[in-house]
Amino acid sequence: MFRTCQQILHKTRTRTSPSHHTxxxxxxxxxxxxxxxxxxxxxPSGFYTAKYLQKLAFxxxxxxxxRLPTPYGLVRSGVAPDHPEVKNVENDFAKVMEGGExxxxxxxxxxxxxxxxxxHLDELREVYDVVVLAYGCSSDQPLKIKGxxxxxxxxxxxxxxxxxGHPDYEYLTDEIREILGGTDENAECRAVLNKRVVIxxxxxxxxxxxxxxxxxxKGLYATDIASHFAQMPSLxxxxxDISVVGRRGHVQGKFTIxxxxxxxxxxAEGHNTRFxxxxxxxELGLNExxxxxxxxxxxxxxxxxxxRTNATSRQSEKDNVNVDEEKIINLRFLLSPIEFLPKTNDHxxxxxxxxxxxxxxxxxxxxxxxxxxxxxxxxxxxxVLTSIGYRGKPIRGLENCFDNQNGxxxxxxxxxxxxxxxxGWLKRGPSGIIGTNIGDARExxxxxxxxxxxxxxxxxxxxxxxxxxxxxxxxxRKIRRVDWNAFMTIDxxxxxxxxxxxxxxxxxxxxSKSDMLEIIR
Numbered sequence: 133m134f135r136t137c138q139q140i141l142h143k144t145r146t147r148t149s150p151s152h153h154t155x156x157x158x159x160x161x162x163x164x165x166x167x168x169x170x171x172x173x174x175x176p177s178g179f180y181t182a183k184y185l186q187k188l189a190f191x192x193x194x195x196x197x198x199r200l201p202t203p204y205g206l207v208r209s210g211v212a213p214d215h216p217e218v219k220n221v222e223n224d225f226a227k228v229m230e231g232g233e234x235x236x237x238x239x240x241x242x243x244x245x246x247x248x249x250x251x252h253l254d255e256l257r258e259v260y261d262v263v264v265l266a267y268g269c270s271s272d273q274p275l276k277i278k279g280x281x282x283x284x285x286x287x288x289x290x291x292x293x294x295x296x297g298h299p300d301y302e303y304l305t306d307e308i309r310e311i312l313g314g315t316d317e318n319a320e321c322r323a324v325l326n327k328r329v330v331i332x333x334x335x336x337x338x339x340x341x342x343x344x345x346x347x348x349x350k351g352l353y354a355t356d357i358a359s360h361f362a363q364m365p366s367l368x369x370x371x372x373d374i375s376v377v378g379r380r381g382h383v384q385g386k387f388t389i390x391x392x393x394x395x396x397x398x399x400a401e402g403h404n405t406r407f408x409x410x411x412x413x414x415e416l417g418l419n420e421x422x423x424x425x426x427x428x429x430x431x432x433x434x435x436x437x438x439x440r441t442n443a444t445s446r447q448s449e450k451d452n453v454n455v456d457e458e459k460i461i462n463l464r465f466l467l468s469p470i471e472f473l474p475k476t477n478d479h480x481x482x483x484x485x486x487x488x489x490x491x492x493x494x495x496x497x498x499x500x501x502x503x504x505x506x507x508x509x510x511x512x513x514x515x516v517l518t519s520i521g522y523r524g525k526p527i528r529g530l531e532n533c534f535d536n537q538n539g540x541x542x543x544x545x546x547x548x549x550x551x552x553x554x555x556g557w558l559k560r561g562p563s564g565i566i567g568t569n570i571g572d573a574r575e576x577x578x579x580x581x582x583x584x585x586x587x588x589x590x591x592x593x594x595x596x597x598x599x600x601x602x603x604x605x606x607x608x609r610k611i612r613r614v615d616w617n618a619f620m621t622i623d624x625x626x627x628x629x630x631x632x633x634x635x636x637x638x639x640x641x642x643x644s645k646s647d648m649l650e651i652i653r
Contacts, residue, residue: 135383156525166192167584168595170260172247172527173267174198176554176566180223180573181264186228186237188581193238193595195260196229199246201614202301202622205268209298213355214338214347221566229616233254242602243614244649245561249529250611251602257551259598261591262580265530265541265554269562273521273539276330279472282553284311284483288519295344296360296639304534305360311482311515312366324404324459327370328512330486332506334378335386341517342461345396346405354636358643359503362633370403374461375511379468379502381417382409382439383425388565389434395441395461411443411620413465413471417493424497439463466491467503467509468502472516485512497634515627521563544578551590553580618652625651 167190174196185191197432202208204222211218219468229239245251247267256263279285284305294301294308295371312327329345344352348370349362361367378385398405418426424430444452467488475484480605487511491502523539533549534619535542540561541554548554556569583589606613614622625631626639633640642648 140175156329165591166190167261167376167589168192168259168593168597168598169194169264170256170261170598171196171264173205173265173556173558174203174225174241174243175266175268175556176221176569177268177558177573178205178266179203179228181266181576182239183224183228184229184577185580188577188584190231190584191237193240193598195242195598197242197247197251197256199243199244199249199267201244202614202650203241209293209296209327210337211296211566212292212344213296213352213357214343215353218308219568219638222534236632238599239616240599241614241616243619244512244612244645246402248529250609251605253527253529253552254316254604257600259593261551261589261593263552263556264576264580265278265527265548265552266556267280267293267524267527267558268526269522269539269557271523271525271539273523274580275445275518275520277469277471279474279483280473280605281515282474282483283307283481284514285516288331288333288517290339291341291517291523292337295357295361297356297360297643299643302360302643308515309364312364312371317328324368324369324372327366327514328373329371329375329515330511330513331374331376331519332378332486333521334376334380334384334465335519335521336388336391337397337634338376338517338519338565339387339391341519342374342376343398344389345374346398346459346461348404351403354634354642356638358641359633360643370405370459371515372459374459375464376461376486377464377467377486377511378551379466380500381422381465381493382414382436382495383417383422384500385435387435389431389438390433390532391648392438395463396438398461400505403459405461407442407463408449409439409443409463410446410449412446414439414443416466417496419493421495421497421500422493425500428497461482465503466493470504470508472513473510483513483516486516514611522557522560524562528548546572546579547583549624549640552590561597568578580594612649614649614652621652622648 134415169185169191171182171194178196182196185194204225207219229241231237231239238471238523272289290301294304328621349368353362372642393409426436468491469486470489471487473485473487474480475482489504490507492505493500494503495501526534533542538561541548541558543554543559545553546553546559553576560572626641629638
C-alpha cells in the first residue's frame with residue numbers, strides 16, 4: 133500500500149501558475165542545493181518541525197499553512213484555560229517565525245488558507261521541495277451505541293474547542309445554553325446549577341472537562357476561557373454532579389497525576405467540589421495482570437497511591453450528606469456505556485441518562501480488555517461528553533495514503549513518499565503531551581536531512597518563486613491570506629486592556645473568523 137501512495141503522489145506534473153512560471157522536476161540539480169519547505173498546520177507539531185528544519189543550513193525557506201487566521205493549534209484551542217504555563221510555548225513558536233537560529237531561513241505564514249480545499253496537495257508539491265503534513269487530528273473516535281444522536285451528547289473535543297473559543301464551534305453556544313437551561317431568568321441567581329454531566333473516557337481531556345465544569349465561569353473568569361462560557365448564567369458557578377467514567381480500571385487510565393491531583397484539590401482551593409472515587413472499584417480492577425502493570429510503572433504507582441488516599445466506600449458515600457451548594461466529581465471505573473436513553477418528559481429528543489454495563493478485565497499485562505459481565509448501572513445525565521480518542525482525516529489528494537482504521541497517514545519514520553512527510557498526531561496518532569511532538573518532529577526532520585544528503589530528495593524549487601506563486605494562486609481564487617503581521621494585529625486586539633473582563637486576564641479571544649478578518653481589513 134505504501135507503493136500505492138508513492139504512485140499517487142509521485143506524478144510528474146507541469147503546471148503554469150497565474151504568474152506564468154512553469155515548475156518542472158529536474159533531477160540534474162546538485163543534491164546539496166537549498167530546499168524550500170511547506171508545512172501544513174501551525175500547531176505544536178508544525179512549529180517544532182519548523183524549528184528543527186531551521187537548524188539545517190540547506191533549508192532556504194519555510195512556509196506554514198493554517199486553515200484558521202490564528203496559529204498554535206491545540207495550544208490555543210485545546211489546552212485548558214487554567215493551565216497558562218502550558219500556553220507559554222506560544223512565545224517559543226513566535227520566535228520560530230522570526231527565523232530562529234537560521235537567520236537566512238525565510239519564514240512566511242499563510243493563515244486562513246485551507247490546504248485540501250483552497251489549495252490542492254499537488255499544488256504545494258509543484259512549488260516546494262518538501263511538504264510536511266502536520267495538521268493534527270480534527271475528528272473523533274465514534275461511540276457507536278444507541279442514542280448517540282440525542283441532543284446533549286457531544287464529543288469532549290468539540291466542547292473543549294467551544295470553551296477555548298475556536299471559531300468553528302461558536303455555534304454550540306445556543307445548544308449548550310438550551311441543554312443547561314440558560315434561558316431560565318433565575319439561573320444566574322442560583323449558586324450551583326443542579327445539572328448532571330457524564331464524561332466517557334479516562335484521558336486528560338476528560339479530566340480537564342470535569343474540572344472546568346466544576347469551576348464554572350466564576351472560577352475561570354480571570355483566564356482566557358471564551359466569554360460565551362465565562363458569562364453563561366447556567367455555568368457561572370459550575371454544575372452540580374459530574375461523573376468521569378471509563379470501561380477499564382485505574383491502572384489502565386490514560387490521565388496523568390497532574391490532572392488527577394487537580395481534581396483532589398478543588399475543595400481546598402475554594403471551588404466547593406468534593407472528589408469521589410470508590411474503593412471497591414479500585415480493588416475490582418487490581419487483578420494479577422494489573423498488579424504486574426502497576427509494579428512496573430512508577431507514574432502508575434503514584435496515581436494508585438493518590439486514588440487510594442482519596443477513596444471512600446460505597447456505603448460511606450451513600451451515608452454522606454450532600455450539602456446543597458456542594459459539587460461532586462465522581463471518578464468511576466469498570467463501566468462500559470451501552471446506551472443513551474432520552475428524557476421521559478416533553479424533551480424526548482434530549483439525552484436523559486446513560487446505561488453502563490459492569491466490566492471485568494481479562495488478558496495479559498499491558499494487553500487487558502474490558503469484558504461485560506451483565507450487571508447494569510444507569511447514570512442520569514443532562515449533558516454527555518464522549519472522550520474516547522481523536523482521529524485524523526485525509527485532505528484531498530491524500531486519501532490513498534491514509535490509514536482509515538487508525539486515523540493517521542502511513543509513513544516510515546515520517547516519510548510518506550518522495551518529498552512528502554508527516555509529523556505529530558497525524559503521524560503517530562493522538563497520544564502524549566505537547567512536548568511529545570519534539571522527538572516526533574526531530575525524527576521527521578532527520579529523515580528529510582537523510583534524504584537530502586543521499587540525493588533522494590529533489591531540490592529545484594526556489595522559495596521566492598514559491599511565495600509569488602502562492603500569492604497569485606490565492607488572489608486568483610479570492611482567498612484572503614492572513615500573514616504573520618496580520619495575525620499579530622489580531623493578537624494585539626485580543627490583549628487590549630479595554631477588551632478584558634479583568635486585568636489578570638491574558639487575552640479576550642475573538643471567537644468569530646469574520647470578526648478576525650474584519651480587524652485586519
